[in-house]
Amino acid sequence: MSDFGFHLAFWSLAAMTIGGASMIMVSRNLIHAVIWLVLSMLGIAGLYLTLSAEFIAVVQVLIYVGAISVLMLFAIMLTPRAERDNSQNIKTSAPAGLVVIMVMIATMWVAIDTDWGAVREAALTEQARLIGESLIKHYILPFEIGAVLLTAALVGAIALARQDDEDAAVHAASLQAELKGDGSVDPVDVVDPPLPSDGEVGS
Amino acid sequence: MTDLAGLSSVLGAWYDFRDLNNLQRLITEWIADWGPDWLASIITGVLGALGILGVIGPTLLILIWVERKVIARFQQRYGPNRVGPKGLLQPVADAVKLILKEQLAPRAADKLIFFLPPVLIFIPGVLIWGVLPFGPRMSVADLNVGVLFLLAVSGTAVLVIFMAGWSSNNKYALFGAMRAVAMSISYEVPMVLALLTLVVFSGTMSINGIVQWQQQEDVIFILLFPLSAIAFFFAASAELNRTPADISEAESEIVAGYHTEYSGMRFGLFYAVELGNTLVVSAFIATFFLGGWWLWGLDQWVPSWIILLAKTGAVYFLLIWTRGTLPRLRVDQLMGFCWKALVPATLLFVVVAFVERTLLISEGWDTTVALPIMAVFNIALSLGAVMLFARVARPAPLRRPARIRMAGSDIGGLRAAREVAARREAPQLQVGGD
């Protein structure tokens, strides 16, 4: 591919990535922020493509755009509406911002300082195989630890969700008590009343 | 095994309609002679996109007609038969009507996000066609990670659906969007696992590679992994929001789901992409499980893309059939079906595929003997798994049969009811139950 096409792709994708990322900070609405995040992620996937890293690009889209962003949307939808605003308080976010800026400077310094030699052509054709082999053979321990961690997170999520269920039961009970209190017809009594011969119906 | 060298010598000329790739290659070479090479890549890309759109556009219009006509026949009606010969122009008339209609937006809608989805939904809808192999060398992009690409692109559509539902500021739309998202991330799991079975067994992630594997081994995957094929079919119809899994636009519950607030051509775009996705999913089912463009040597004589279209049509008919016959499942039932039935079943066959692949490679079994044995074994295993599931996972209310008794001379209230219920004779009608 010629320089012009490559540069065009690189600069537009870089603009997309950084523009999306900046819009995340600017937008007040969390759902808008997620959508900008998706745009940024897509830009990164495009950058991977320009590096001929098809596998990683596709995985980036699959995981970050298809899964992580959807997960974020779920989290937002499950959050009470009052807490859905983007942060408003500069006092609490300033230290965090400072830390982020420092980390970014450090990363950029390392990135510029490192001597990235040209990648061998052969490595690119069989990325999937290489990644798979290195995961299963070379990095088997971290891989397994990651798997265990994810399983633990899964179990934790289930446990949290279960707890909510009990709350709902309590909620229903309190509603029933409320209904009993104001002297109206109690739906539970009404739905399943004792036989008329045993007692009174609907009273 | 097909003689590929001989085939390509036959397929060399640009006018050979069996392989339209020749045409494109000639154009590319011609441009490369005089222009810069980036122009060639851009022009071939544009040509490919135009080719896809040229295929989808008219096909969609015909498909709407086919679907309406077939459904009408299921329902003892004629279907569209007024506009044009046999009603063929009805979809065109509908499209013109939709374009002319006013496009409304709710006042409280999130305007930008509301306007984007009908356009954005087209991107995955069109991109996904890019990796579909119409022939040995006929796909716009023959990626070596084609399977992953397919999953990644189809996964992004759900985000657009969420945008549409959320920005409408309508509760039906939000319900539809949340249902669509929940469905999509759930049914992606069995879908991925079903495809993983094929990837493990054939050892390639290229879609064309999977077809070529089936061609090489003279077997179609639905025979080897029938349960994966069925699971993929279910998962695909769930992702496509088609009955019996159309909960995200369940008409009787949430009106039209996430596109409730879209009118005019905006709705038309959603509708078109939905139909287009149905077609492309049929094509992928045909490709993965039915051998795609290959059909036991027939592809030597008939253009491969016609074979693919025929198989696609058969799968598409199956999708229409289920839609016309079955009621819709509930949200929790669909989720339960996914996680309790499809995921274990597909997972089982990933393991089976892994074991069988290992036997084939490391033990060096003869495929001509081993594959039929494996097919028989897998079919038996699938049947056993389905029967086990039917026995174990049946919901409690369905375990008792529903009975209708005749009251006879017992007419009255609770006392008569007890007498009728206590009768010893067989009920008039008894359905369901274990």
Place this chain on the structure above:
Amino acid sequence: MTAQYDATAAMEIVNASAPGAACIDEGVLYLEPDTLAESIRTLRDSEESDLVFLSNLTAVDHELHFELVYHLQSLDLNHILQVKARIFDREDPALPSLTRVYHGAHLQEREVYDLFGIRFDGHPDLRRMFLWEGFPGYPLRKDFLQMPGQVRAGLPGFPHESEENAWPVPGSVPQRPLHPNDPQPEGEVVVADESEDAS
């Protein structure tokens, strides 16, 4: 065939538990409004009457009083009993609600409240049902249509029976816009809709 349940027997059942709560007038069982719910509960729970099914609940405006009509049915014994209650207070008519006895009275009582304006004390959700809150008047009352000309609601008679019955009643206010084919009323007439053009 569904038999008519003997009103005297029903009266005895009611009066056995609450003396004076029921009386019979022209063969119809009348219940005291104050103890209506208890009396009907007694009739429902009694083995002999077994009136477990509220078939119908409605009201009739007898101009001087309202009459609540209940049709109670026994399914097992297959008999029906008509029970009535009278309310003489036209300004604020009220009656105990039957919702604690029959869940099926819920909607029917709301309907009566909506169209007659009769309150049911103890009803859990007494709101207007067909008409909106704030609708002026109660349509099924006989005085709903009373207008300046003192027209009594209802069809006075067939036109062929007497001259007086020919519509419109002379001197009355038309209840609907005049049709060109209608006989034009004589004398001074207040036209309901002055903006009507000469169609």
Place this chain on the structure above:
Amino acid sequence: MTMSDDTRLAMQGTIEALTAGDGSEPVVVNLGPQHPSTHGVFRLKVTLDGEIVQDAEMRIGYLHRSMEKLAEERSYTQNIPFTDRIDYLAAMSNNLAYCLAAEELLGVEVPPRAQAIRVMFAELQRVASHAMANGTFINDCGAWHTPLFHMFRDRERVLDMFEMTCGARLTTNYMRIGGVAFDLPDELLPTLEQFLADMPENIANYEALLLENEILHARARGVGVISPEMAINSSLSGPVLRGTGVPWDLRKANPYCGYESYEFDVPVGEQGDCFDRFLVRMAEVKESLRILRQVVDTLPDGPYLADVPLHARPEPGESYARVESPRGELGFYLVSDGGPAPYRFHCRPPSLINLSALKEMSIGGTLADAIVTLGSIDIVVGEIDR
């Protein structure tokens, strides 16, 4: 740090939701008045926690035409067309119930042929109405209209027979006080014979398509359950009551129009869920066909209309007549003051009263279950609002 009013309001709502027990805010969704599965302009306001119905409240009156008041201004015969429009899917049954009430008031004897014709049309109407009820019920379960269109074939043939006889298909206005408006036309009986010959095969088709359908079972079994005690206490009637196992049918309990001379049976369910109601309706269609067969075989000759003056003035008094309409117990309560028009005209609408227990049936189920329950009750909004 300032907080917007919106945020404060939203926060308050959240705190309320949190103190109420679980952290989720309930959503109120209006099903209707314009909604595909509320069968007219019926509005169900459901409060949802996720997909679970916490509360269901119905708002009605969008179709209120004040028929009971209008009827006080019209003579007894003039009121018959109103009854068509009360339950427009079972106009014949409504005509019949009103005419029975008026006849009781006037003391009219109905000739035997008229009685047989009335039974014939009431049962044809039941076949048509149940076809509609079952078809739309499957639609509410999410089918793509296929069973509905199949069942509409039968309904169409019934409506053709109505048209043949009285000129109207939906609002028939066919019954008269003292009989029916017209005698049967010559072509009706052959058409009816053909219909009776074709129906068993059609019903067998529906049963093959629907009865063992696992998805339908999953959607309708154990959904919208109501106990027989509660059903009786809520004044439910018709297939909804019989679905709970209570064998109550006015055609048997209080025979009118000579129903006692025909052999038929009353199907009852067991569980009281939506599927039982559906099965009861399917079985009732078969019983209706049985009655129709007998009516055709024993159709007497003679006058089809008693000699009743159009301008009838009944004695002061009251009457309450009930029939078993396709939806349940349909009653008309008439009070006469000796005038030419009813002093009070009241209709006991089965559709409205069958909704008494809708809230109890829906709470705890999902939104989809509430829709299926509503569909299984088989409401007609014209009758609810009147």
